[in-house]
Amino acid sequence: xxxxxxxxxMAMTAIFIQNFVLSRFLGLCPYLGVxxxxxxxxxxxxxxxxxxxxxxxxxxxxxxxxLIPYSLGYLQTIAFILTIAALVQFVEMVIQKNAPALYxxxxxxLPLITTNCAxxxxxxxxxxxxxxxxxxxxxxxxxxxxxxxxxxxxxxxLLAMAGLRMRxxxxxxxxxxxxxxxALILAGIMALSFYGFMGFQI
Amino acid sequence: MTFIKELTKGLIKDNPIxxxxxxxxxxxxxxxSVINALGMGSAATFVLLCSxxxxxxxxxxxxxxxxxxxxxxxxxxxxxxxxMVMAAYLPDLHKSLGLFIPLIVVNCIILGRAEAFASKNNVxxxxxxxxxxxxxxxxxxxxxxxFREILGxxxxxxxxxxxxxxxxxxxxxxxxxxxxTLGFLMALMNMIKEKK
Numbered sequence: 001x002x003x004x005x006x007x008x009x010m011a012m013t014a015i016f017i018q019n020f021v022l023s024r025f026l027g028l029c030p031y032l033g034v035x036x037x038x039x040x041x042x043x044x045x046x047x048x049x050x051x052x053x054x055x056x057x058x059x060x061x062x063x064x065x066x067l068i069p070y071s072l073g074y075l076q077t078i079a080f081i082l083t084i085a086a087l088v089q090f091v092e093m094v095i096q097k098n099a100p101a102l103y104x105x106x107x108x109x110l111p112l113i114t115t116n117c118a119x120x121x122x123x124x125x126x127x128x129x130x131x132x133x134x135x136x137x138x139x140x141x142x143x144x145x146x147x148x149x150x151x152x153x154x155x156x157x158l159l160a161m162a163g164l165r166m167r168x169x170x171x172x173x174x175x176x177x178x179x180x181x182x183a184l185i186l187a188g189i190m191a192l193s194f195y196g197f198m199g200f201q202i
Numbered sequence: 203m204t205f206i207k208e209l210t211k212g213l214i215k216d217n218p219i220x221x222x223x224x225x226x227x228x229x230x231x232x233x234x235s236v237i238n239a240l241g242m243g244s245a246a247t248f249v250l251l252c253s254x255x256x257x258x259x260x261x262x263x264x265x266x267x268x269x270x271x272x273x274x275x276x277x278x279x280x281x282x283x284x285x286m287v288m289a290a291y292l293p294d295l296h297k298s299l300g301l302f303i304p305l306i307v308v309n310c311i312i313l314g315r316a317e318a319f320a321s322k323n324n325v326x327x328x329x330x331x332x333x334x335x336x337x338x339x340x341x342x343x344x345x346x347x348x349f350r351e352i353l354g355x356x357x358x359x360x361x362x363x364x365x366x367x368x369x370x371x372x373x374x375x376x377x378x379x380x381x382x383t384l385g386f387l388m389a390l391m392n393m394i395k396e397k398k
Contacts, residue, residue: 022377023377024231025227025228025230025231025377025380026227026305027227028226028227028230029224029226029227029310032223032226074282074286075282076304077278077281077282077285077304077307078275078278078279078282081274081278081307081308082271082274082275082278085270085271085274114308115308115310115313116308117227117305117308117309120304120305120307120308121301121305124301124304124305125301174389175392175396176389176390176392176393176396177389177392180223180385180388181385181386181388181389181392182385182389183385184381184382184384184385184388185381185382185385185386187381187385188378188379188380188381188382188385189378189382191377191378191381192373192378195376195377195378
């Protein structure tokens with residue numbers, strides 16, 4: 001299988017088989033918090049894809065050229081979270097200066113992303129992830145692509161959830177079920193349907 | 203008097219999971235068994251306690267513009283300590299909690315208490331707040347895990363509690379069961395609150 005096949009496997013795994021939200025439980029706060037409206041869900045999704053791709057690339061460099069050569073592996077958590085916090089701040093400043101239109105649609109979501117565990121999660125998972133042959137460790141491009149596809153996986157379920165919740169507003173529910181409880185049960189049913197992808201052998 | 207009030211508010215009135223709905227990722231991921239829930243709860247309580255103490259001690263000298271990075275560094279240091287201690291003394295628990303130990307750093311409960319409470323109150327009050335919130339978090343995790351472990355595996359803390367004829371409902375310990383259990387528990391809490 002060539003490299004394109006490898007990318008395909010990675011994309012399918014990150015988006016459907018091991019979805020970040022529904023089977024790994026990462027990034028649940030924005031998943032339940034920003035899924036009330038479709039357009040804000042889209043903005044959040046785009047911001048997450050962007051930051052996850054960048055964060056995967058930069059944490060890969062930090063891990064392989066700074067932490068591992070100087071045997072500082074125990075500083076991983078601190079180094080990664082500081083990098084992500086600085087990166088988010090930096091991206092926010094650059095976008096605000098150079099692309100005010102983009103800033104208007106993404107700006108409010110950027111500060112929230114620092115504490116989105118999906119970003120730190122993908123950075124940590126990348127350091128131990130293996131390609132489909134089970135031996136080769138991720139190289140720079142693999143990490144970057146994995147970050148991108150994981151972000152896409154997050155966005156797909158976030159958008160689906162937002163669409164469903166807009167319909168749910170019209171449903172008649174018992175008073176105690178309204179809001180968060182029914183959203184959680186809905187997420188459970190969605191996770192159940194994503195379990196169907198698990199049998200896939202690529 | 204206020205000490206007791208700060209200590210007990212995390213248990214029911216401001217319960218971090220059922221009332222504030224914070225820190226959902228570890229809540230859903232580690233509640234597959236009661237032992238995991240207790241491990242996660244005590245790890246998070248330790249980090250919360252230590253970071254609340256340090257942050258309330260340095261609140262006078264932290265410039266307000268860089269306070270969030272400062273808090274994150276303090277929290278990340280204690281998370282690293284917990285991570286290494288657990289890996290050394292409780293390797294099995296460390297393995298089953300896995301990724302969610304380093305992810306305590308981004309648990310909204312801990313940063314939230316640092317920003318909302320420890321940065322404004324003295325050390326004694328911050329300790330009470332941390333213990334209360336930590337206990338509330340641990341108890342909620344244990345409650346969810348109790349339902350999931352009994353339904354999904356027929357055991358509690360590893361001991362068999364259901365009759366042999368009970369066929370465990372595997373879905374309760376899989377990912378979808380986590381969402382559905384928490385959803386029903388929250389609805390139950392709302393119902394009890396309405397009755398009052």
